Amino acid sequence: MKNNKFPGQDAIASKGWLVAHKWLLLRRASQFFILALFLIGPLTGVWIVKGNLTSSLTLGVLPLSDPFVILQSLSAGHVVAATGLIGAAIVIVFYMLVGGRVYCSFVCPMNLVTDASRWLAKKFDLPKGWQPSRHARLWALGTVMITAMVTGVMAWEMLNPVTMLHRALVYGTSTVWTVALAVFIFDLVVSRRGWCGHLCPMGAFYGLLGRASVLRISAIKRKDCNDCMDCFEVCPEAHVITPALRGADTGTGPVVVSGDCTNCGRCIDVCAKDVFIFTTRFKNEAPEKNEQITDKKPTPQRAA
Amino acid sequence: MTGKPSAPTSTQSRRRFLGNIARAAGGACAFGLVVGIFGRQAQSLPAQVLRPPGAGNENDFLAACVRCGLCVRDCPYPTLSLADVAGDIPVGTPYFIARNVPCEMCDDIPCVKACPTNALDSKLTNIDDARMGLAVLIDNETCLNMQGLRCDVCHRVCPLINEAITLEMQHNTRTGAHAIFVPTVHSDKCTGCGKCERACVLDKAAIRVLPRYLAKGSIGEHYRLGWIEKELKGESLVPAVQDMPDRLPFGSTIAPRGPK
Ligand code: SF4
Ligand code: SF4
Ligand code: SF4
Numbered sequence: 001m002k003n004n005k006f007p008g009q010d011a012i013a014s015k016g017w018l019v020a021h022k023w024l025l026l027r028r029a030s031q032f033f034i035l036a037l038f039l040i041g042p043l044t045g046v047w048i049v050k051g052n053l054t055s056s057l058t059l060g061v062l063p064l065s066d067p068f069v070i071l072q073s074l075s076a077g078h079v080v081a082a083t084g085l086i087g088a089a090i091v092i093v094f095y096m097l098v099g100g101r102v103y104c105s106f107v108c109p110m111n112l113v114t115d116a117s118r119w120l121a122k123k124f125d126l127p128k129g130w131q132p133s134r135h136a137r138l139w140a141l142g143t144v145m146i147t148a149m150v151t152g153v154m155a156w157e158m159l160n161p162v163t164m165l166h167r168a169l170v171y172g173t174s175t176v177w178t179v180a181l182a183v184f185i186f187d188l189v190v191s192r193r194g195w196c197g198h199l200c201p202m203g204a205f206y207g208l209l210g211r212a213s214v215l216r217i218s219a220i221k222r223k224d225c226n227d228c229m230d231c232f233e234v235c236p237e238a239h240v241i242t243p244a245l246r247g248a249d250t251g252t253g254p255v256v257v258s259g260d261c262t263n264c265g266r267c268i269d270v271c272a273k274d275v276f277i278f279t280t281r282f283k284n285e286a287p288e289k290n291e292q293i294t295d296k297k298p299t300p301q302r303a304a
Numbered sequence: 305m306t307g308k309p310s311a312p313t314s315t316q317s318r319r320r321f322l323g324n325i326a327r328a329a330g331g332a333c334a335f336g337l338v339v340g341i342f343g344r345q346a347q348s349l350p351a352q353v354l355r356p357p358g359a360g361n362e363n364d365f366l367a368a369c370v371r372c373g374l375c376v377r378d379c380p381y382p383t384l385s386l387a388d389v390a391g392d393i394p395v396g397t398p399y400f401i402a403r404n405v406p407c408e409m410c411d412d413i414p415c416v417k418a419c420p421t422n423a424l425d426s427k428l429t430n431i432d433d434a435r436m437g438l439a440v441l442i443d444n445e446t447c448l449n450m451q452g453l454r455c456d457v458c459h460r461v462c463p464l465i466n467e468a469i470t471l472e473m474q475h476n477t478r479t480g481a482h483a484i485f486v487p488t489v490h491s492d493k494c495t496g497c498g499k500c501e502r503a504c505v506l507d508k509a510a511i512r513v514l515p516r517y518l519a520k521g522s523i524g525e526h527y528r529l530g531w532i533e534k535e536l537k538g539e540s541l542v543p544a545v546q547d548m549p550d551r552l553p554f555g556s557t558i559a560p561r562g563p564k
C-alpha cells in the first residue's frame with residue numbers, strides 16, 4: 001500500500017520539486033501579496049489599497065466590496081450606496097470568470113490558517129473528527145441571510161471569523177490571533193477541514209458564484225490516470241474530482257464543474273501523469289470512444 | 305456523497321433523507337438563534353461610545369456599516385478607531401470616545417465621503433448638521449461654573465460657541481451678591497463633537513456627550529404649553545376669563561370686586 005501521507009512524490013520525481021509545487025507556490029504568493037497590498041498603506045503611509053477585504057479603495061479610484069457582506073447588508077434592509085454596489089458587482093464578475101472559490105484559495109487569509117491545521121493534523125495522524133454534510137455551509141449561508149432579515153442588522157458580522165481576521169491583520173488590533181487560533185483548533189481537533197470544507201458560509205457563497213464560472217480544472221488526460229490517488233489526497237474538496245476523473249464510463253465530461261472546487265490547482269501539481277489542466281467550462285465535450293475504460297476503478301475514499 | 309438529497313427509492317432511504325433534512329434544518333435553527341442573539345446583544349452601545357458623523361441610529365448603522373474602516377483611514381485626526389474583537393462595542397465598527405479624542409468637525413467631512421455603503425449618510429454635507437450625540441451638563445455638583453467660578457472652558461472650546469452652548473446667568477444664592485453662569489446646551493444646535501467633554505478641566509468631566517436617545521427627554525404628544533400655543537395663535541386659545549357675579553353669603557358687607 002502506497003503511503004499517502006506525503007502525496008506528490010511521483011510528481012516530484014518526474015517533474016522536479018518546483019514544477020510539482022507550482023500552483024501551491026503561486027497561491028501562497030498571491031495570498032501574501034494581497035495581504036501586503038493592504039498592509040503597505042498602514043506600515044509605510046503610501047496608500048495603494050485602503051480599507052479591508054469587506055470594502056476597499058485601490059489607488060483612490062477602484063472600489064471593491066465583498067458581495068457576501070453587501071448581500072447581508074441588503075438583507076438587513078439597508079439601501080447600499082452605489083460605491084458599495086459597484087464594488088460588489090466588479091468582484092462578482094471577476095469571480096464568475098476565474099472561479100468563485102478562487103477567493104478561498106488565492107485571497108482569503110483564513111485559508112493559510114486552515115491549511116496549516118490540515119497539514120498538522122495529517123502529520124500527526126489525528127482523527128478526522130466530526131464531518132458534517134457538505135451542504136451544512138449552504139444551510140449556514142441561508143441562515144446568515146435570514147438572521148440579517150429578522151434582526152435587521154448584520155448579525156453574522158459580529159461573529160464572522162474570516163472578516164474579523166483580515167480586519168485584525170490590517171488594523172493591527174491586539175487580539176488578532178484569537179479568531180485565527182479558534183478556527184485552527186476547531187479544524188485540528190474537532191473537525192478536520194471543518195471550517196472551509198463544511199461550515200464557512202462565505203465559502204458557500206463564493207461556491208455558488210463558482211457554479212457558473214468560466215475558468216475550470218479539467219481531467220483532460222484522464223485515460224492516463226494510474227490511480228495513485230495523490231490528487232484526492234491533496235484536494236481540499238476531493239468529492240469534486242470523482243465525476244470528472246472517473247466519469248468516462250458514465251459519459252460525464254472531464255471538466256470539474258462543481259462550484260465547490262477552489263481552483264487551487266494542487267491536483268495539477270501532484271499528478272505525475274499530467275492529467276489535469278486549467279481550461280474553460282465550455283471545453284467539456286463528451287468523452288471519446290477510445291477513452292472508455294473497461295475495468296471498473298475502485299471508488300475513491302474521500303480525502304480529508 | 306453523504307447528505308446529498310437524492311431521490312428516495314425506498315421507505316428506508318426516504319426516512320434517511322427526511323432525517324438528514326431535519327438534522328440540517330435543526331442545525332441551521334440553532335445556528336441562527338446564536339447568531340441572532342449576538343446580533344441583538346450588540347445593539348446596546350456603551351453610553352460613552354459615539355459614532356462618526358452621519359451615522360443613523362444604532363440599529364440602522366449595524367445594518368449598513370460593513371466595517372471596512374475607510375472612514376477611519378480618511379479621518380485626518382486620531383479620532384476614529386475600529387472596535388477590537390474583545391470588548392463591548394460591536395466588533396469592527398468605527399467609533400470614538402469624546403473624552404479621549406473628540407471629532408474636529410472637518411468642513412469637508414472626509415469620513416462621510418469615504419464611506420462606500422452610506423452607513424455614514426452622504427446627505428450630510430454641512431458638519432454643523434451632524435448629530436453624533438448631545439452634550440449634557442451631567443454633574444452640577446462638580447462643574448466649576450455651577451459653584452459660581454468662571455471656568456467657562458466648555459463654552460469657549462465649542463465650535464458653535466453661543467449657539468450650541470450658552471452661558472445663562474443665574475443669581476448666586478450662596479454669596480447673595482454674585483452670578484452663576486450656567487453652561488447650557490441647546491439640542492437644536494449641538495453636533496455632539498465632544499470638544500466640551502474633552503476640554504472639561506475636572507478629573508472627570510462634568511459635561512459629557514451622550515447618545516441622543518439617552519440625553520433627550522420628550523414631552524407627551526398630547527401636552528401643550530399654554531404660552532407657546534398662545535404665541536402661535538396670536539391670542540389666547542380659550543375665550544377671555546368671564547366675570548361671574550359673586551355670590552356673597554347673606555348679609556355680607558364686602559364690596560364686590562371687578563368692573564361694574
Ligand atoms: S471557505 Fe471560508 S474561510 Fe475557507 S477559504 Fe473560503 S472564505 Fe476563506
Ligand atoms: S468630521 Fe473630521 S474629525 Fe470628525 S470624524 Fe469625520 S474626519 Fe474625523
Ligand atoms: S466607511 Fe462606512 S462602512 Fe466603512 S467602517 Fe466607516 S462607517 Fe462603516
